[in-house]
Amino acid sequence: MSRFAMLAAACLMLAACGTTTPTARPQPPSSAAAAEAGYPVTIRNCGKDYTFTAAPRRVVVMNGGSIGEVSSLLALGLGDRIVANAQSYGASDEPGWVEAVAALPSGGFKRTSFNDIPRESMLGLRPDFVLATSGRQFEPRDGFATREELRAAGAATYTPESTCGVGVRQDQSIEDSYTLLRDLGRIFHVSDRAEKLVAESRRRIAAVSAKVAGRPRPKVMLIIPGMSMGSNAFSSIGAKGIWNDIFAKAGAVNAFEHTSDDLFTNLSKEQVAATKVDAVVIVDWLNPDPDAEARKLFAQFPHWGRKYVVLADSAYVAPNNATAVEKIARVIHPEAF
Structure with a gap:
């Protein structure tokens, strides 16, 4: 590793x-x-x-x-x-x-x-x-x-x-x-x-959850570009972790939650392509251009939706998860805000 x-x-x-x-x-x-x-x-x-x-x-x-x-x-x-x-x-x-x-x-x-x-x-x-x-x-x-x-x-x-x-x-x-x-x-x-x-x-999270309640729950992928967690091309896609709760509060589900019992899943490009993804969360970890990482992903997987959000520290155990919930919800449920 x-x-x-x-x-x-x-x-x-x-x-x-x-x-x-x-x-x-x-x-x-x-x-x-x-x-x-x-x-x-x-x-x-x-x-x-x-x-x-x-x-x-x-x-x-x-x-x-x-x-x-x-x-x-x-x-x-x-x-x-x-x-x-x-x-x-x-x-x-x-x-x-x-x-x-x-x-x-x-x-x-x-x-x-x-x-x-x-x-x-x-x-x-x-x-x-x-x-x-x-x-x-x-x-x-x-x-x-x-x-x-x-x-x-x-x-x-x-x-x-x-x-x-x-x-x-x-x-x-x-x-x-x-x-x-x-x-x-x-x-x-x-x-x-x-x-x-x-x-x-x-209070902030409850306000978001109330706005998105009853709406369809898009499938979201979280990825940390530039970080290698395994041997496959896509080894920094989140599976288990706090983000699953963040997604739920924002009115979404993790598209890759059930692909691994570990924090990250370790998938090939073909496995990723076969999964329905409605929106992407790019985690900005020492990344000079996280928006460019989103564009690269959409170029590889043109059948996905084009919605994405860039997060940094609010995706971990820290004092600002409410910000992550708000940012994700506004991207996947813009009609609710």
């Missing part, structure tokens, strides 16, 4: 949140005493309990291929707690988010072949909280510090429950994004902010 494939497999998970644009240096809580009033807090994550006696102040965010985790922290107003961030997706569906992420400290370390934080650099950063996209980022064979080593060094660790291992749980949904926000809200004693984001996300 290529380095890019491993990054992608580690990352895909998303959530719905409001339109809040994160700032690179949000204001901390009004006072340390107020921030610590709600402690101790115990969070169970990936089978282990982590007890916090105060809000973490030296946070390190590992890469994983998305900006879902770091944007969740920023949306919650916690950017000032980050001492090193390795997440940089290169694109966002929200104005200002790329710039906000780029303004965070990078830590100044030499990255691993997976474009992430190596063990010695991680321990040298002296974190008290490490936020990762998946359990893969704590694998010693890949050059990372383990969760046990970090615990011994005084750092709690967290990864979304749907990606505790090296893969992604098949039934991943937008609720996983809400869980991420709520857990971070409890850890940092900003649950009120988390609940506001969740409530706004639910």
Whole structure:
């Protein structure tokens, strides 16, 4: 598996949140005493309990291929707690988010072949909280510090429950994004902010679902051009993952959901051509021209519809899945808006 494939497999998970644009240096809580009033807090994550006696102040965010985790922290107003961030997706569906992420400290370390934080650099950063996209980022064979080593060094660790291992749980949904926000809200004693984001996300998604209710459900394909996840020509087509819930909320179905039990399906051009596709979701991952990728697909498959939408970070577990739902619904059900 290529380095890019491993990054992608580690990352895909998303959530719905409001339109809040994160700032690179949000204001901390009004006072340390107020921030610590709600402690101790115990969070169970990936089978282990982590007890916090105060809000973490030296946070390190590992890469994983998305900006879902770091944007969740920023949306919650916690950017000032980050001492090193390795997440940089290169694109966002929200104005200002790329710039906000780029303004965070990078830590100044030499990255691993997976474009992430190596063990010695991680321990040298002296974190008290490490936020990762998946359990893969704590694998010693890949050059990372383990969760046990970090615990011994005084750092709690967290990864979304749907990606505790090296893969992604098949039934991943937008609720996983809400869980991420709520857990971070409890850890940092900003649950009120988390609940506001969740409530706004639910409101936006419910509004879309109401508009598309009862309408025919087009078949949609999600693909990440330029990413290889297998040996066939089309190995980065989404099968299982959070996007299936996003599609459902937008009034669509995944045309390739049942072709694999994995996150991605691995198909030949002939297999793809034989599948009915009404619209395409192009995921913009380090892509200089995602619109050109859509044109290339339609040239190969002229019998498909010509509808497509470009998404970036809102297709994973993150604080802006509502944006993905809205954008997809407007493309496949324009008559409803």
